[in-house]
Amino acid sequence: MGRRVLITGGGSGIGKAMATTFAAEGARVLVTDMDGEALAQCPGNWLKMTGDASDPEHMQAVFTRISDEWGGIDVVCANAGIAGPTALVEDVEPEDFRRCLAVNLEGAFLAAKFAAPIMKAQQSGVILITSSNAGINGFPNRSPYSAAKWAVIGLMKTLAMELGPYGIRANAIAPGCVEGPRINGVIEREAKAKGTTPDIIRAGYEAGVSMRAFVTAQDVANMAAFLASDGARLVSGQVIPVDGHTENPDPKV
Template identity: 60%
Template sequence: MRRVLITAGANGIGLVMAQAFAAAGDRVWVTDVDAAAVAAVPAPIRASVCDAANEGQMATLFKEISAEWGGLDVLCSNAGIKGPTAPIEDMPLDGWHQCLAVNLDGAMLAAKHAAPLMKARGAGVMIFTSSTSGLYGTPFRAPYVAAKWAVIGLMKTVAMELGPFGIRANAICPGSVNGPRIDRVIEAEAEAKGMTPEAVRQGYAAGTALKRLSDPEDVADMALFLASDAARMISGQALAVDGMTYNVDP
């Protein structure tokens, strides 16, 4: 039975990941900044309030995990926010800093505190949630793109550092995933571009080879695969789950 931690796991993609690991028989612990969402997480998933970008809170979380579980087998560093949507000349610096703090600092802190637990047992899997924006870029989303691009670099470095200890690291790069979060992204982009939300949504789908958006379950399936022994020789990779995006500017 694997011990799995998922940051930002009380809703959206993170919760679907948590439910998939739990259904596979794993012990799952999720964190989130949304206390109401944490309270609603179904058993047997363990849930606690924690800000992924706050090192004090993250250090306390990992102490609790060590005390209760005695170690950690799988880390899904999933915490992220969309950040501001604006032309670069109008980009607010505070919004830039907040987006990088949650998306990038949160990933670094998760890896920093998970590494000693995994090193101690000589094995482990780290899965970082990046984005196709971290592979291609996206207009009007500079902070998010910069953070998600950096997450891939962080992941590759972690894979190199920790590989000798039997620890693998990879990044999942979802495209547009159905759910409330992409609805908010689409609404913000539609406003920035002077388009209707439906036109932006159709553009997202049309820009993929499969002509549709992904579902959270598609991302969860990739996480389960990367955490499995079937992926034992896969490390340092950024893997898109996006139906093959080839036009990122709808």
């Protein structure tokens, strides 16, 4: 049988691309997402669970199902996340800040918390956390998101230290701007806040990247597949950007 893979936030975007890529390699996949309609559009042979990755009861239920149906887990992609507000720090509401951290950071924590005992018993496993270029460089007007994505890197490095002796690897992927509805929404909100056009904001983002292009969800999924493979058997505790090389995280056009 193929590897057993969990992807949180797997109903669309990066998560769905990861699930599709692992499934194409013969893996059994379980995807979770808050969007039940998105999950309904996923292939029928995937296991699916609707719920909030930052809810301990939901995540406990996910891992109970994994144990019952698969008897273990080989790869956990802690990918669930939300964009959070687009605003200067003084204009961010505390509840919006907390919600952004809950989904992006607590969701990754819970995935690792429940995966660790299973993987320790197996003496094997891979945990991949989706961070962001914003977790390396910062991101003006996106303080909650940037704070969360920096925090998951600290979580990942600690997991690598705690779990490495048990044959478990942990890494983080740091995508740049990923083509799709989420970044389009961010660009539109930033353009509104700055009194300019989305095209100008998009051009500014692209100008700050050496390769002058946004990445795709598939680019990120390809990196996840590599990091989960035996080809990366001694890669652990690392942050791997998939961003075309960011020269300037806050370019001005």
